[in-house]
Amino acid sequence: xxxxxxxxxxxxxxxxxxxxxxxxxxxxxxxSSRAGWTTEADLLGGQRTDPAALREFILKGETxxxxxxxxxxxxxxxxxxxxxxxxxxxxCVQLERRGGEAYLGMLxxxxxLQAGGLGRRLLTAAEGWAKARWGCGAIVMTVIAQRVExxxxxxxxxxxxxxxTAPFPYGDTRFGEPxxxxxxxxxxxxxxxx
Numbered sequence: 249x250x251x252x253x254x255x256x257x258x259x260x261x262x263x264x265x266x267x268x269x270x271x272x273x274x275x276x277x278x279x280s281s282r283a284g285w286t287t288e289a290d291l292l293g294g295q296r297t298d299p300a301a302l303r304e305f306i307l308k309g310e311t312x313x314x315x316x317x318x319x320x321x322x323x324x325x326x327x328x329x330x331x332x333x334x335x336x337x338x339x340c341v342q343l344e345r346r347g348g349e350a351y352l353g354m355l356x357x358x359x360x361l362q363a364g365g366l367g368r369r370l371l372t373a374a375e376g377w378a379k380a381r382w383g384c385g386a387i388v389m390t391v392i393a394q395r396v397e398x399x400x401x402x403x404x405x406x407x408x409x410x411x412x413t414a415p416f417p418y419g420d421t422r423f424g425e426p427x428x429x430x431x432x433x434x435x436x437x438x439x440x441x442x
Contacts, residue, residue, distance in 0.1 A: 255319055255369055255370065255373045256319075257317040257318065257319060257373055257374070257377060258317065258318050259306075259309070259315045259316070259317060259318075260302070260306050260315070260316040260317070260318050260340065261306065262303045262306050262307060264302075264306075264316075264318065264337070265299040265300075265302040265303040265306065266299045267336035267337060268297075268299075268302050268316060268318075268336075268337060268340055269295075269297055269298050269299045269302055270336060271336055271337055271338075271339075271340060271356055271358060272296050272297050272340070272354060272356045273295055273296050273297065274358070274359060275287075275296075275356045275357065275358065275359050275362075276288045276289075276292075276296040276356070277289055277292065277293065277294065277295060277296050277424065278293075280359060281359055282359075283359035283360050283362075284357070284358075284359030284360070284361075284362035284363070285362055285363055285397070286356075286357070286359075286362060286367075286398065287359075288392065288395070288424070290427065291392060291394055291395075291426070291427055291428060291431060292423075292424035292425060292426055292427060292431075293424065293425040293427060294421055294424045294425035295421075295422070295424060296354075296423075296424060297354070297422075298422065301422060302316065305342070312344075312345070313345050313382070314342075314343065314344040314345060315342070315343050315377075316340055316341070316342050316343075316354070317340060317341050317342075317343065317373075317374060317377065318337040318339075318340050319337060319338055319339035319340065319341075319366075319370055319373075338357065338358045338361055338366070339356060339357045339358065339361070339366060339367070339370050340354065340355075340356050341353075341354060341355045341356070341370055341371070341374045342354040342355075343374055343377065343378055345378075345382050345384070346388070348383070348384060348385050348386070349384055349385065349386045349387065349388055349437075350378035350382060350384040350386075350387050350388070351387075351388055351389065352371075352374055352375075352378075352387050352388070352389045353389060353390070355367060355370060355371060355374070357370065368405065371405060374387075375387055375438070375440055378440065379440045384440060385439060385440055386437055386438060386439045386440055387407075387437070387438050387440060388410075388435060388436065388437045389402070389407070389435070389436050389437075390414055390433035390434065390435055390436075391433060391434055391436060392416070392431060392432070392433060393413070393431070393432050393433060393434045394428075394430075394431065399434065399436070402436055403436075405438070406438045407436040407437065407438045408436065408437060408438070409434055409435070409436055410435045410436065410437050411435075412434075412435035413432055413433060413434055413435065414432065414433040414435065415432055415433070416431035416432050416433065418431075
């Protein structure tokens, strides 16, 4: 039985913003996202993020400690099986320190690599990062309420609905172009133990 190599995460730098935006948008929006299971293409059009927003978050994080983490194996890239190394990151996740908790967002795996366990491993690595480096006791996140399959995936990994909700930012095209009028977010939380 082959051992699964540990994941190596590194904080993104501003030079990564273009490649990160391309990765995130390819996984959530448009036809490219349909190659994976995390697509939001039926709920939202337009972009999920853009390089300017990512650069701003990365720069802010340099002083606040917040991070976009890129996934790498020991060689610097995961690569697509049978294709060789990709030219950009294959996965990323956003972490923000919020007191004793961390906010997790933008968990992204290249669509052609989804459904192979990489997202689960990335989630576990991000939880470990927040606990070990920041001393966080819990992770919180928001998920579009209509994404029942994604909510179920997080629930299988120990996240629970808090009962809190948040409105979708209608009218702000930086977050996408809604394809339905009833979008909103549910708040999920997981205590980090052990």
